[in-house]
Amino acid sequence: MRVQAAGEPLVLDDDLVIAGDNRAVLDALPDGGFDLIYMDPPFNTGRAQTRDTLSAIADPVGNRVGFKGRRYRSELLQRLSFDDGFSDYLGFLEPRLARARELLAPHGTLYFHIDYREAHYCKLLLDEIFGRAAFLNELIWAYDYGAKPRRRWPAKHDTILVYVRTPGGHHFDPDAVEREPYMAPGLVSAEKAQRGKRPTDVWFHTIVPTNGREKTGYPTQKPEGVLRRMVAASSRPGGWCLDPFAGSGTLGAVCRQLGRRFVLVDSNPVAVDVMRDRLQERGGLGAVEDAVITGQG
Numbered sequence: 001m002r003v004q005a006a007g008e009p010l011v012l013d014d015d016l017v018i019a020g021d022n023r024a025v026l027d028a029l030p031d032g033g034f035d036l037i038y039m040d041p042p043f044n045t046g047r048a049q050t051r052d053t054l055s056a057i058a059d060p061v062g063n064r065v066g067f068k069g070r071r072y073r074s075e076l077l078q079r080l081s082f083d084d085g086f087s088d089y090l091g092f093l094e095p096r097l098a099r100a101r102e103l104l105a106p107h108g109t110l111y112f113h114i115d116y117r118e119a120h121y122c123k124l125l126l127d128e129i130f131g132r133a134a135f136l137n138e139l140i141w142a143y144d145y146g147a148k149p150r151r152r153w154p155a156k157h158d159t160i161l162v163y164v165r166t167p168g169g170h171h172f173d174p175d176a177v178e179r180e181p182y183m184a185p186g187l188v189s190a191e192k193a194q195r196g197k198r199p200t201d202v203w204f205h206t207i208v209p210t211n212g213r214e215k216t217g218y219p220t221q222k223p224e225g226v227l228r229r230m231v232a233a234s235s236r237p238g239g240w241c242l243d244p245f246a247g248s249g250t251l252g253a254v255c256r257q258l259g260r261r262f263v264l265v266d267s268n269p270v271a272v273d274v275m276r277d278r279l280q281e282r283g284g285l286g287a288v289e290d291a292v293i294t295g296q297g
């Protein structure tokens, strides 16, 4: 384990998973070092984000009834959780976003992932920090999963605000992104329909499937398919990508697949464990080290 003192610059010579508050960690990273920064902070829902993994155990007096009337009880195997309530949410984000801008290379791009509760306030804050000319896109990630209230339209999308370090000077390669089927293939030639189309700013993509290969059990884990588009389009092979709110390490997993380098930060020790397991599974942990930033919080 590498132990890093506060104020000492971090050298980018290897992929890194860093345990610590990103406020201090971001200060230690090199200015202009990153092609892409993906930020998926807690959404300020006002409640802890928790995911339980339950197991059904056969029990003649259990409270769950299954196939052919057999009774079961639920046993909690694992509870993964992080806090998600802030009295001054924008005050929390502001210094981190301002520092993120400094960390971007001149051709670099920030993808800021948020939901409908805070998206509009965050847009104004980002305009202030980056300048309106640096606003590139508002991406909508639409999914269709979970409870559907009957008193309003069920909210089934997240918003990803995209800003560049230098207006007009950013790296963006739409041809590096996997094409998708046309919505109405009958309206285009057979050849075009066969080739598919470049994705637009509305991304229909399932959440992480409950029993899928990429599922870690970490609450609010984002699908690799959504991050793959960002990394493929906005970073170069071998370029550095940063996730200051890394959770289960989705950005690291995608960087591994696409041949990019990464720095992942999270203040929750459980997230750091989950990331180590996940990245170890995908091709060895040899390249991943810990750097504990000590000192300021």
Ligand SMILES: C[S@@+](CC[C@H](N)C(=O)[O-])C[C@H]1O[C@@H](n2cnc3c(N)ncnc32)[C@H](O)[C@@H]1O
Pocket (backbone or CB within 6 Å): 020, 021, 022, 023, 040, 041, 042, 043, 082, 218, 219, 220, 221, 222, 223, 244, 245, 246, 247, 248, 249, 250, 251, 265, 266, 267, 268, 271
């Ligand atoms: C929405 S989750 C990120 C999920 C992640 N994108 C994924 O795919 O798994 C937000 C994460 O930010 C972390 N976090 C919250 N405040 C932090 C801080 N000040 N410094 C570092 N990490 C923080 C939480 O522990 C949580 O894991």
